[in-house]
Amino acid sequence: MSTEIIELTDVRKTYGTQVVLDDVSFAVNSGEIVGLIGPSGAGKSTIIKIALGMEVVDEGHATVFNKIMPQRQILGELGYMAQSDALYEQLSGRENLQFFAEMRGVKNISNEIDRVAKIVDLTSNLDKYTSGYSGGMKRRLSLAIAFLGNPKLLILDEPTVGIDPSLRRQIWHELQEMRDHGHTILVTTHVMDEAELVDRVALLLGGRLIANDSPKALEDAYHVDSIEEVFLMAEEKK
Numbered sequence: 001m002s003t004e005i006i007e008l009t010d011v012r013k014t015y016g017t018q019v020v021l022d023d024v025s026f027a028v029n030s031g032e033i034v035g036l037i038g039p040s041g042a043g044k045s046t047i048i049k050i051a052l053g054m055e056v057v058d059e060g061h062a063t064v065f066n067k068i069m070p071q072r073q074i075l076g077e078l079g080y081m082a083q084s085d086a087l088y089e090q091l092s093g094r095e096n097l098q099f100f101a102e103m104r105g106v107k108n109i110s111n112e113i114d115r116v117a118k119i120v121d122l123t124s125n126l127d128k129y130t131s132g133y134s135g136g137m138k139r140r141l142s143l144a145i146a147f148l149g150n151p152k153l154l155i156l157d158e159p160t161v162g163i164d165p166s167l168r169r170q171i172w173h174e175l176q177e178m179r180d181h182g183h184t185i186l187v188t189t190h191v192m193d194e195a196e197l198v199d200r201v202a203l204l205l206g207g208r209l210i211a212n213d214s215p216k217a218l219e220d221a222y223h224v225d226s227i228e229e230v231f232l233m234a235e236e237k238k
């Protein structure tokens, strides 16, 4: 039986007169990778911020681990990577990891730093100041921070922007391994071949969730061979 780890129920969100989310209900179940896709401005980050309690809904409600966020007790079980990097530029990569690990109450910090740095291929750059990192390196450090403590839930907003294809593949392999060990992952992406790798695709368009199924089921329903084509057809129909 599946358990909802993230649940949005009848959510409506407006900014001024703009309706960003219109009656959106959506769940992420335990042990699955859900990919949230949609054109720029569709409301993907807004969904994440609502789930995390960083934005307030006009109607409906959102829970994470059955609790309305923000909840301090849950923070240790949650790894979040925002769309823009929030790093301390005057600290090295290692010091950033140390800081966030302490804040999240991670155990065996030094081993954990080595583990997550390896996943994102930053081991040899850990002692450089973050201010000297490239955009892709900063993204990788933000992702490593989200992985600290091996949290049960990962919420990743465009985690692979600026990351090279081979490392991107390695990161997706890691995400799938985590899923196979029972972790739950919500990820937004603009990279359509990444959307093929998730268990379920949630497609947002015009403030509504217009599709929510496995990549294969969506491709069959639209009679196409890729999620990219599903996306394009859904946009055309709008």
Ligand SMILES: Nc1ncnc2c1ncn2[C@@H]1O[C@H](COP(=O)(O)OP(=O)(O)OP(=O)(O)O)[C@@H](O)[C@H]1O
Pocket: 015, 020, 038, 039, 040, 041, 042, 043, 044, 045, 046, 047, 083
């Ligand atoms: N704080 C805010 N104040 C006003 N409008 C906002 C605010 N945050 C988001 N919006 C608007 O809400 C809409 C959805 O934004 P959101 O960032 O959720 O989109 P997105 O799907 O994540 O886009 P992208 O793929 O470009 O990151 C956009 O039109 C954006 O301009």
